[in-house]
Amino acid sequence: MAEDEVQYASVVVKSKKSPRATTEEDIVYDEVKISNQKAQQTPETNGPLLDKAAEKCRRYQQLACCFGILCVLLVLSIIGVCVYQNKITTLTAENQDLRREKKNLTEQIETMEKTWNEQNVSRAQWSIDEYCPKGNKGRSCTSCQKGWGKQFSSCYAYNDAKESDQRNWEGAREDCSTKNSDLTVVFDQIEKDYVKTQSPVIEGIQGYWIGLKAEGGKWKWIDGSELTNQAWIQQQPAVDGQCVTSLQGREWRSESCDEKNAWICEKKALSV
CATH class of the missing domain: 1.20.5 (Single alpha-helices involved in coiled-coils or other helix-helix interfaces)
Known part of the structure; x- marks a missing residue:
């Protein structure tokens, strides 16, 4: 500046x-x-x-x-x-x-297949032995296995279990299923009379369960069909929880399904 x-x-x-x-x-x-x-x-x-x-x-x-x-x-x-x-x-x-x-x-499938095959072989052998037992002259085949009676196209067997071994109605069905059968179903009077022969009076047995049970206020067989002849049950009311027993010398009787009795199984006969 x-x-x-x-x-x-x-x-x-x-x-x-x-x-x-x-x-x-x-x-x-x-x-x-x-x-x-x-x-x-x-x-x-x-x-x-x-x-x-x-x-x-x-x-x-x-x-x-x-x-x-x-x-x-x-x-x-x-x-x-x-x-x-x-x-x-x-x-x-x-x-x-x-x-x-x-x-x-x-591995489980392989084990099951092996077991299944063994069971099938065993079952097949069991069927052969039951329906075609060996005798002096070889095997002789029948329509019903030993211990079963043939009538019409069915095989029948009654269980004369002792009182301590008797079962309720459901338990009886379970036993029949192990024998590839079920509780007997009756279609006519002829079969009804035959079922009586399979209901022998034995000490300690009060009756034999058959496949008839009260459901929805009606008597029905285990195959779903209804009882057509009400006289067979002597007009006893179909109260749910009641099942029917058969015994020689008397008519069918309605009892609580929880009671323990003997039972009769039925299955189809084989064609031989």
Whole structure:
């Protein structure tokens, strides 16, 4: 600032008559002019510098932003890899469990098939021995196995169990099922009379269960058919929970299905 004032004073005091002064004026003028030009150029010069600094700052910000994005992507990638690896581990373990389960099931099926085949062979042999027993002249086959009486197209067998071995109605059905049969079903008077012959009076036996039971206020056979001749039960009411027994010397009797009695089984006769 002091330098500018001195130059300004030199311009004011200049003399037109002195060539030397003119020279000095020119010099001073030139110097002032140069000084002014420098002064004028300073703000213009500072502008680009500031722009460059701002540009660098923006670049650094952009680089920092890109670096942050890369870090976030890297973290997400690591998390994804960990989740994927955990999923792979879980699926591998499940696959191994399924393979072991498949192996166990295969072994069980093979064992069951072997047992089934053995049982079938044993059952077939048992059937042959029961229906075609060996005698002095070889095997002789019959329609009903030993201990069963044939009538019409069925085989009948009564169980004369002692009192301690007698069963309720459901228990009697279970025993018949083990013999591939069920409690007897009667269709007509001829069969009813025959069933009486299979209901002998034996000490300790009060009756023999047959396949007739009260259901929904009606007497029904185990095959689902209804009793057509109510005289057979002497018009006794069909109260749910009541079942029927047969015994020689008396008519059919209605009793609680929970009572224990002997029973009569029936199954189809073989064609020989």
